[in-house]
Amino acid sequence: MDNEGSPSAQPTTEPLPIRRLEESLINRIAAGEIIHRPASALKELVENSLDAGATSIRVTVKDGGMKLLQIQDNGCGIRKADLRILAERFTTSKLSTFSDLSHIRTYGFRGEALASISHVAHLSVMTKTRSDSCAWKASYTDGALAPTKPGQSVDPKPCAGNDGTTITIEDLFYNTPTRLSALRSSSEEYSRILDVLTKYAIHNPKVAFVCKKAGSPSPDLTTPSASETPNTIRLLYGHSIAKDLVTVAVSSQDPAEDEASMDMDEPEDDPEAWRAEAHITNANYQGKKMIFLLFINHRLVESSRMKRAFEAVYNGILPKGAFPFVYLSLEIDPRSVDVNVHPTKREVHFLDEEVIIEKISDAFTNALTLQNHSRTFEYQTLLTGGVASAEPELSKERKGKEREVEDDEEREPSSTLSSGGLKKKVLSQHKVRTSLKDRTLDSMFPVANPAQLSKSSSQGNKDDIPVGTLRSRDVKESECFLTSVLTLRQLLVKGKHRHLTEILEKHTFVGIVDLPRSLSLIQHSTNLYLVNHGSLAEEMFYQLGLRQFGDFSRLKLEPSPPLRTLVEIAVDAEDSTKNSNLSRPQIVDRIVNILMTRREMLAEYFSLRISDAGLVESLPLLLRDYTPDLNNLPSFLMRLGPQVDWTSETECFDTFFRELAYFYRPGATVVPYSSSVLDDEKAQEKAERWQIQHVLFPAMRRYLSAPKSLLDRDVVQVASLPDLYKVFERC
Known part of the structure; x- marks a missing residue:
């Protein structure tokens, strides 16, 4: 039995013959070394565009570059006579002899x-070159000219351009299914394309890039x-990086000669x-x-040794887990650089x-040492949804160093009992203020609510609350069987x-x-x-309206x-009525007619009572301790x-309760109808401050389902104690 093909077979003593590989196999192997994914193909073509002197490069992508990858530039173009051998291997305009490699200053040079x-x-x-009267279009397959459509000749065709x-790549890796299946999703491949273009845009700020x-x-x-x-960095990487940039120039010259050296066009x-x-x-x-x-002689390369060295520079400056942004352009005499050490020119030796x-x-x-002498610390996170994260995790101890508790009064609240009964110290940056007796900003302006100082002798229904009295009572949900109200209440729970x-x-x-x-500060943890x-209170009043539907106090x-x-009064003060097709009396008549014809419903559902004579007798009271600004009633x-x-x-x-909540909202736009609502504006401001602190915020604790x-714009995290400690512990 012939066991030559089995793994356990004895090795043959006869050498296998050496055969010349087929040209198509050679080219497939070479293509696999150069083109790894759409981003690597893009890198090669962008480099060609830059070598051609382009000042504008436009990239169009479909399905992450696998279906379509098109690069359009305004460079010098390609001569028609060169289109015949354009896609053949080792055809290039960059080299003629091997010695040219020691002086190469272009991106591409191998012609692969x-x-x-x-x-x-x-x-x-x-x-199209600038001297051509028209553009020329050609298609290529396996390195040779191919007909654009079946039955046509392979010669380049004249066209407008x-x-x-403009180079168009379609159906990348269509004939290498293994390589195609190894690619990531189209979104990830597209992000790699954007990363390549971003880096080249940073290094070539004089060139306009579009993708x-x-x-x-x-x-x-x-x-x-x-x-x-710096402007391009700000545009592509954001203001957070651009505002903290430091420019560093260094050369082989002495430091005193660096500035003069940087002004030279060539080393x-x-x-x-x-x-x-x-x-x-x-x-x-x-x-x-x-x-x-990292760009060396304008070539995007990688250097793990440089990266480790720069990380070591920042290790003594940044806290653990924080990293810098570094853009470095290094120009070396071409005779000291070997660019021909990697198929994709990703690495160079010098x-x-x-x-x-x-x-x-x-x-x-x-440079960083000098910068640190005058550095400033800024802390404000204007991030949408900044409160949606979970509780902040405890930061790792910095190499055994902990801040000691110096004050005995602080020792008790900053300690907790461990499972063994011993007190476990809580670091200062994790202490939480929990006492409501602690002093607030407004405690420096002590004032009783002036709106509560006046007493009314008016007598009425037990649910009628004359303006100026203060009574406390829990707001209970009314019993309602209307499907519309139940649906609106369910939407609140769902949202x-x-x-x-919390x-x-x-x-x-x-x-x-x-x-x-309407801006205030609150602390949580x-x-x-x-x-x-104002926005939080408006949402709370809307919910309180739905909660008490049909059972309002008045x-x-x-x-x-x-x-x-x-x-x-309101129509006269409203500017938008000037552009209406109706006159102001007609607008007033229409609004009054709407409310008068529905006054029974308004009284039954909302406790908004309007008499037969057209007098507004009562309004719905959403919160017992809070009186809305009646200046906004018109x-x-x-x-x-x-x-x-x-x-x-x-x-x-829904819309009625939205309007009622807007009426109750503190700080809403006031339509003036009296020359003096309060004799003392300062007293009015103090009363408003008192209601916000002592009525609205406690009510929001109890009733607001946020x-x-x-999170879009009304709640923003502006500081975090553990993060502030990370910043200031380096001072």
């Missing part, structure tokens, strides 16, 4: 990129031409001459991972690598944001920051939040003002006409 692409994709090229070259998905109306990456490197005629320019972040920036862009790295690292250290509601339930009021803008108390108005007079009544949807039951209740929509 287009050839490799043509063996694993459908490649077409449209190009702009100066420059978009096929069919998308707007690009995902765009940079202007004739820009500067001196010295194989050991070099110069570098870098943009690095200072100690204020702390990234989650290191961003390292002389005196250790010396150069050490000198650049020292320059980074000196509840659990963590935000923050409001357990918060500690710190103080009012800006009363006209070790985090500080800036909230729009806010009795004595004397009762006439409805028509109030609506007339506007409220006017808005009930056009803003409430009276045609549908569910929409009617929806996620409040």
Whole structure:
């Protein structure tokens, strides 16, 4: 039995014959070395565009570059006579002799990129030089010209086009299914394409880059031409990096000669001459991972040795887990660099690598040291949904160093009992203020609520609350069988944001920051939040309206003002009525008619009582301890006409309660109808502050089921005690 093919067979003593590989197999192997994924094909073609002197490069992508990858530039173009051998291997305009490698200053030089692409994709090229009268289009398969359509000749076809070259790659890896299946999702491949373009855009700020998905109306990456490197970094990486950038220039010259050396167009005629320019972040920036862009002689390369050296520079500056942004452009005499060590030119070798790295690292250290003498610390996270995360995790102890508790009064609240009965110390940055007796910002302005000082002798129904009295009672949910109201209540439960509601339930009021803008500070755990108390109160009053539907207490108005007079005041003050087709009397008549014809429903469901004579006798009272600003009553009544949807039951209740909540909202726009509402404006402001702190925020703790929509702009985390300790412990 012949066992030659089995693994256990004895090795043959006869040598196997050496055969010449087929040309198609050779080209497939070479293509696999050059083109790994769509991003690597893009890198090769972008480098060709830059070599052609392009000032504008547009990239169009479909399915992550696997279906379509198109690169259009306005460079010098390709001559028609060269299109015949354009996609053949080892055809290039960059080299003629081997000695040219020692002086190479272009990106490409081997002539393998287009050839490799043509063996694993459908490649077409449209190009026009400035001297051509028209553009020429050609298609390629396996390195040779191919007909654009079956039955046509393979010769380039004339067509309309702009100066420059457009290269289109379709169905990448269509004939290598193993390589195609090894690729990631189209979104991940597209992100790799954006990463490549971002890096080249940073290094080439004078070139305009655009990248978009096929069919998308707007690009995902765009940079202007004739820009500067810091501006491009700000545009592509954001303000958080750009504001903390430090520019470093270093060369092989003495430090005193560095500045003069950087002004030269080319390094001196010295194989050991070099110069570098870098943009690095200072100690204020702390990234989650290191961003390292390295260009050597304008070629995007990688260097693990450089990366480790620069990480070591920042180890003594940034806390553990924080990383910098580093962009470095290094120019070395071409005679000292070997660029021909990697098929994709990802790596290069150069002389005196250790010396150069050490000198650049020292320059980074000196620049960061000088920057730290005058550095500033900024802390504000204007992040949407910044409160939606879970409780902050305890930070790791910094190499055994803990801050000691110096005050005996602080020792008790900063300790907890461990399972063994011993007190376990809580670090200072994790102490939580829990006492409501602690002093707040508003405690420096002591005042009783002036609205509660006046006593009313009016007698009425037991549910009638004359303006000026203060009574406390839990707000209970009324019994209701209307499907529309039950649906609206279910929507509130469904839209509840659990963590935000917990923050409001357990918060500690710190103080009012800006009363006209309705901004206040609250604390929860070790985090500080800036909230729009007006928006929070408006949402709470809407929910209280639904909660008490059909069972409202009444806010009795004595004397009762006439409805028509109030609506007339509001309509006269409303600028939008000037552009209406109706006259102001007609608008007033229409609103009054709407409310008068529905006054029985308003009284039954909402306790908004309007007499037969058109007098507004009472309003719904949403919160016993809180009196809305009656200066806004004319506007409220006017808005009930056009803003409430009276045609549908569910929409009617929803829009009515929205308008009622807006009327109750503190700090809402006031429509003036009296020259003096309060004699003392300061007393009015103090009364409003008192109600916000002592009535609204306690009520929000009890009744507000916070929806996620409040995270969009009304609740913002502005400080976190553990994160502040990370910043200031380096001072």
